[in-house]
Amino acid sequence: xxxxxxxxxxxxxxxxxxxxxxxxxxxxxxxxxxxxxxxxxxxxxxxxxxxxxxxxxxxxxxxxxxxxxxxxxxxxxxxxxxxxxxxxxxxxxxxxxxxxxxxxxxxxxxxxxxxxxxxxxxxxxxxxxxxx
Numbered sequence: 398x399x400x401x402x403x404x405x406x407x408x409x410x411x412x413x414x415x416x417x418x419x420x421x422x423x424x425x426x427x428x429x430x431x432x433x434x435x436x437x438x439x440x441x442x443x444x445x446x447x448x449x450x451x452x453x454x455x456x457x458x459x460x461x462x463x464x465x466x467x468x469x470x471x472x473x474x475x476x477x478x479x480x481x482x483x484x485x486x487x488x489x490x491x492x493x494x495x496x497x498x499x500x501x502x503x504x505x506x507x508x509x510x511x512x513x514x515x516x517x518x519x520x521x522x523x524x525x526x527x528x529x
Contacts, residue, residue: 449475449511455499459487466490468499474510481506 453472460467464487471480483502485495 451507453503464488466495468495468502470499470503472503472507474507475514477510479506479510 451472451474453470455468455470457466457468459465465484466487467482467484469480469482471478473479481502483495483499485498
C-alpha cells in the first residue's frame, strides 16, 4: 500500500558472500569415466552365462471341443526339464504368427530360468548394494 523508503545517513558496511559453483574440470570427468569403466568391467565379469545346453520338442495339436490350437513345448535346459505352452483361436490361426508366439513363449521361459540362476549364484554381489 505504501512504498517504504530507507534513508541512511553516514557510512554503512555491507558484506556479501559469493558462493562459486564451478563445473567439473576435464580431469575430474576423466577420472569419473575411468572409475565407471573399471566398475562396469568388474560387474560384467561377475555375471557369467555359459555352458548352457538346450534340447527340446514341440507338439502342435488341435482341440476340437474348444476350437483352439495348442502347442505343447517341452525342453531341457542345463539338465532341468521345462514345459510351456501357447494357444491360439482356430479362427484367427496364422501359422507364421503362431510360430513366433511359440518362440516368444520359449524365449521368456529360457530367459527367466537363466536369469534366476545368475542371480541365485551371484547373490553375494548384491549384499551391501545401496540403490539411489
